Amino acid sequence: MDALLEVKGIRKYYGAVKALIGVDLKVRPGEVLAICGDNGAGKSTLIRIVSGAETQTQGSLFLRGEKVEFQSPADALRKGVATIYQDLALAPRLTIYQNVYMGAELLKNTFLPMVKVLDKPQMKKLAAGYLSRLNVTIQDLEAPVNTLSGGQRQAVAISRALRWNAELVIMDEPTAALGVKETAQVLELIRQLNKQGVTVILISHNMKDVVSVATRVAIIKGGLKVGECTTEDLTPEELSNMVMTGNLGDKNLLN
Secondary structure, eight states, rough: OOOEEEEEEEEEETTEEEEEEEEEEEEEETTTEEOOOOSSSSSSHHHHTTTSSOOSSEEEETTTTTEEESSSSSHHHHHEEEOOOOOTTTOTTBBBOOOTTTTOOEOOOOOOOOOOOEHHHHHHHHHHHHHHHOOOSOOOSSSBBSOOOOHHHHHHHHHHHHHHSSSSEESTTTTTTTTTTHHOOOOOOHHHHHTOEEEEEOOOOOOOHHHHSSSEEEEEEEEEEEEEETTTTTTTTHHHHHHOOOOOOOTTTTT
16 A cells, blocks of 8 residues: 555635645655644644545545545544544543543443443553553553643543554644653654554654654645655754755655
């Protein structure tokens, strides 16, 4: 399979405003693809389309080689595309296992016919398993999410994506507003997620984070993809210059 996800000729207009003017992009299985660009470049619009939050004005999406039209983020999730936004969309007062199984709660039979109850022990056990796949151990799975660190909350959000068997996980600014230690934890989570065979799209303004975990970078400027390059031998300073100028020089794979 050449591309897990392919974006062809995507355009998005908001009245007279042209947010995207014909973006082509391939996301290959097993890679961590970073999408970088200045504020207003169009990367967030592109991600909203890929995640099912918005529909494009023109162009097509192909998932595993088949044309798709996501009707909503839930529809995209059912097809294997999960998006973890900057706010994580967690319920802060609910427990860890409840957040992992939100919208997909497990039930078990009771001694009364036709009556089922929540299978809390099984949800706790499986939630711990998803966290362990990320090399994360949290002893009390009944702890409210609002008691966790930023890195632990990211782990819970990723575990929920694993619960839905997502093949492609989109992470929007996952290290924003985190300290050095928590940022390192989140970057390691991305590496562990990728080791599980999950393809990742990373949106980030932090060039150091990008070159640390991404295998390839696509640069969006003025609503158009201006180039892409690998992160091999790429420095954060070089990447910052590419984002500002739109010039990738001899590193541009499109040359």
